[in-house]
Amino acid sequence: MSKSNNPIRFGIIGCAVIARKVSRAINLAPNATLYAIGSRSIEKAKKFAADNGFCETVKMYGSYNEVLDDPCVDAVYVPLPTSLHVQWAVMAAEKKKHVLLEKPTALNLADLEHILKACDSNGVQFMDGTMWLHHPRTAKMREMLSDAQLFGQLKSMYSSSTFSETLEFFENNIRVKPDLDALGALGDTGWYCIGAILWAANYKLPNTVMALPAANLNAAGVILACGCSFHWAGEDSKVATFHCSFLSHESMDLALYGSNGSLHLKDFIIPYQESSASFDFVSGAKFKELHIGWNLKPTKVQVFLELPQETLMVQEFARLVNIIKNSAGHPDSKWPEISRKTQLVMDAVKKSIELGFKPIDL
Amino acid sequence: MSKSNNPIRFGIIGCAVIARKVSRAINLAPNATLYAIGSRSIEKAKKFAADNGFCETVKMYGSYNEVLDDPCVDAVYVPLPTSLHVQWAVMAAEKKKHVLLEKPTALNLADLEHILKACDSNGVQFMDGTMWLHHPRTAKMREMLSDAQLFGQLKSMYSSSTFSETLEFFENNIRVKPDLDALGALGDTGWYCIGAILWAANYKLPNTVMALPAANLNAAGVILACGCSFHWAGEDSKVATFHCSFLSHESMDLALYGSNGSLHLKDFIIPYQESSASFDFVSGAKFKELHIGWNLKPTKVQVFLELPQETLMVQEFARLVNIIKNSAGHPDSKWPEISRKTQLVMDAVKKSIELGFKPIDL
Known part of the structure; x- marks a missing residue:
């Protein structure tokens, strides 16, 4: 699949099993590219990259923070355990990273609303990782x-x-x-x-x-x-x-x-x-x-x-991010609203x- | 389909739509035969017989009681409205007719138990008209x-x-x-x-x-x-x-x-x-x-x-009736028990x- 000129650069924080599927989806999406992977140790990140045959250009970090601090990362995919979502999704939004968050989005609605508010006030797109909706x-x-x-x-x-x-x-x-x-x-x-x-x-x-x-x-x-x-x-x-x-x-x-x-x-x-x-x-x-x-x-x-379908999800998310990044657009409220109601x-x-x-x- | 030597002779009381399907099933069952049909008027019974192409030998009665009083009727199929089940099923049992009763069997469990008790004390077989169980x-x-x-x-x-x-x-x-x-x-x-x-x-x-x-x-x-x-x-x-x-x-x-x-x-x-x-x-x-x-x-x-499947139901019912009628057997408790639990x-x-x-x- 040939990439568009300026694909949206994804960082992944956490090396969950599901991240293997989504990293493949990012690689397959014409408007996205896997830019960085962060784990709690650099060894884990390297092993994950090797196990999944990541391109050598993918940056590897021994912490989640380094991914969020990398100015080249446009968006992060967050496959962490649910209890960690509110902390890391909010931090990502505050660092102006668009957030693709694995489901369930949070332990409760209050936590999710905290995340959505952070995304909204930082002008970043939010979407949860429900793939079948994009099929x-x-x-x-x-x-x-x-x-x-x-x-x-x-x-x-x-x-x-x-x-x-x-x-x-x-x-x-x-x-x-x-x-x-x-x-x-x-x-x-x-x-x-x-x-x-x-x-x-x-x-x-x-x-x-x-x-x-x-x-x-x-x-x-x-x-x-x-x-x-x-x-x-x-x-x-x-x-x-x-x-x-x-x-x-x-x-x-x-x-x-x-x-x-x-x-x-x-x-x-x-x-x-x-x-x-x-x-x-x-x-x-x-x-x-x-x-x-x-x-x-x-x-x-x-x-x-x-x-x-997971590539179509990444493609749709990257499309919305691209509008914000390159056309001064605003985040689309459709996807956060679906997450909120769920x-x-x-x-x-x-x-x-x-x-x-x-x-x-x- | 050739009939056995002594097919079980069915009477039907009531000309409900479902009785058309079950009368066909009785005709198709190798061990059963349609013997009589009773309606609230002889005209209704005749019309039902004509509409469904019944054999000329099928007796027609202008009341349910006449069917139950006919000594040649072994078993009755009761497709009446549910509120009438307890009255007519009990009467059929008391007249020693085996009872194939359309579902739902009764308005409540007390009524059904009344019916089952009448069947039990008169030594007649009971079965409800749930066809798919026989497929x-x-x-x-x-x-x-x-x-x-x-x-x-x-x-x-x-x-x-x-x-x-x-x-x-x-x-x-x-x-x-x-x-x-x-x-x-x-x-x-x-x-x-x-x-x-x-x-x-x-x-x-x-x-x-x-x-x-x-x-x-x-x-x-x-x-x-x-x-x-x-x-x-x-x-x-x-x-x-x-x-x-x-x-x-x-x-x-x-x-x-x-x-x-x-x-x-x-x-x-x-x-x-x-x-x-x-x-x-x-x-x-x-x-x-x-x-x-x-x-x-x-x-x-x-x-x-x-x-x-409805013919298999009639066949199974007639098989049980035949055991009671010709081999001095007892009613099978499997089918009434299924009805009772339902x-x-x-x-x-x-x-x-x-x-x-x-x-x-x-």
């Missing part, structure tokens, strides 16, 4: 869901995001440690369910959030599995439920039911393959005479890609669990 | 779910059963009338969701049933749409949710998530077509290196049929809705 399949789904004839009014939604982990994970992984990723499965996989449900509802917040008995917590109180229901009142009333877990086999389901049609997919977060992706859609299904079958089956709607709903889910599955009014 | 696909799913390596421990479940109706339906259909089918969508489509979840849980009752905000009721208080969550506590803990509705496009989804695999189908109640049916199954799915795709996709498991859980869902979505302990 062209997502745009195609939106197009079909918006068709009042084909899909009609959205009535109910379901999402499941789960994976099954080893004993080693439950003992050692940061995602089950209260001082690192205290939100556990809710923050990790539940983020996607909440995000997908809000996306489908055109980011209208539900009126009521009620977690479902019973959540599965580890001894330290970190969520290993939980579920929740949402209700939107009024003319356009609808409902949703989700289940997220570290205790079930891999799943990434999204099912949306409208008055005239329905949409299903089982790989919404990470598509089965990179080059193409699909979803099932059906509209106007009825029973045949005597109810001995259906008049039609769902159709597989396929979408092809030239760049992987985090707000996540806070409500957590509160409902803490209150013993009581309904929370938003 | 060979259901047996194949059970086989794969029971495989501890392939599927592992059942962790979560989701079911949706919905259809979208016309204004005419909401004004006139018996399924939204409080004096006829007071359970509305919960009794009609929710019956299947509850049944599927109990089936998947091997009929172990959940510890907690909690309906989800908010149920949609019509002016007369009949449920048009609702959802519910279930929780099983202990070593083998698991959760489930369902959504049932008269307000959404056709859906019949069942998704089951285990520790090692998952199973999905979108036509579990009425398969897309009669001659074959399938479900999606995947086990051991993992992400590829860098999490840029999956190592494998779900496989379509296909099952072929010689007889439609109705018991349905009662709890309704109670939770009435209490404002409070958890109900079973």
Whole structure:
């Protein structure tokens, strides 16, 4: 992929596993380049660079601060444990670095608002690392869901995001440690369910959030599995439920039911393959005479890609940064607002669990 | 299809739309024959027989009682509105007729227990009209779910059963009338969701049933749409949710998530077509290196049929009746017990809705 003349220069702070995927995405994005990597020690940074075959020109730093202090770094990607997000994302913004922040964005809405305020007052772009929103399949789904004839009014939604982990994970992984990723499965996989449900509802917040008995917590109180229901009142009333877990086999389901049609997919977060992706859609299904079958089956709607979804995310982020950097533009509020609503709903889910599955009014 | 020497002779009381499907099933079943049809007037019975091309030998009666008094009738199929089930099913049992009762079996568990007691004390077989349980696909799913390596421990479940109706339906259909089918969508489509979840849980009752905000009721208080969550506590803990509705496009989804695999189908109640049916199954799915795709996709498991599922239901019912009639056997308790548990859980869902979505302990 040939690079544009002035690609946005990324620094990465932290050598998390996910940073391997995103560094590849930065390398593949035509308008971005990987400029620096910072870890808590220079040895870690060097090992990460070697393991991932980084270009020799990528700068290596033995601290996060050095990345933020490098005047050539335009933007930072922050894949640190969630508990460290507020500290480092705020510092990055204060050093005028645009912030691509891994999800969940923060431990709670107050922390995220602190981050967003810092980005806003420093004029830097914010985006969280939710990749599937940038997949062209997502745009195609939106197009079909918006068709009042084909899909009609959205009535109910379901999402499941789960994976099954080893004993080693439950003992050692940061995602089950209260001082690192205290939100556990809710923050990790539940983020996607909440995000997908809000996306489908055109980011209208539900009126009521009620977690479902019973959540599965580890001894330290970190969520290993939980579920929740949402209700939107009024003319356009609808409902949703989700289940997220570290205790079930891999799943990434999204099912949306409208008055005239329905949409299903089982790989919404990470598509089965990179080059193409699909979803099932059906509209106007009825029973045949005597109810001995259906008049039609769902159709597989396929979408092809030239760049992987995470590269499209980096490309979109770099596009917005470029407008600010080179055309005196302002940060786009769309992406921080999506993050804010997702985090707000996540806070409500957590509160409902803490209150013993009581309904929370938003 | 050639008939056995002494087919079980069915009477049908009531000319509901569903009776057309079941009369066809009786005609197709090798061990059953349609013997009599009773309606509130002889004209209705005659019209129903003519409309459905019944054999001229089928007796026609202008009352339900005449069917029950005919000594040649072995078994009755009861497709009457739910509010009439207890009266007519009990009377049928008292007249020593085996009872195939349309679902929902009763307005509440007390009524169903009245029916089951009458069947038990009169030595007649009881079965409800849930057809999908008799499909060979259901047996194949059970086989794969029971495989501890392939599927592992059942962790979560989701079911949706919905259809979208016309204004005419909401004004006139018996399924939204409080004096006829007071359970509305919960009794009609929710019956299947509850049944599927109990089936998947091997009929172990959940510890907690909690309906989800908010149920949609019509002016007369009949449920048009609702959802519910279930929780099983202990070593083998698991959760489930369902959504049932008269307000959404056709859906019949069942998704089951285990520790090692998952199973999905979108036509579990009425398969897309009669001659074959399938479900999606995947086990051991993992992400590829860098999490840029999956190592494998779900496989379509296909099952072929010689007889439609409703015919298999009639055949199984007639087989049990034949054992009692010709081999001095006793009624099989499996089917009434499945009905009883389904109705018991349905009662709890309704109670939770009435209490404002409070958890109900079973």
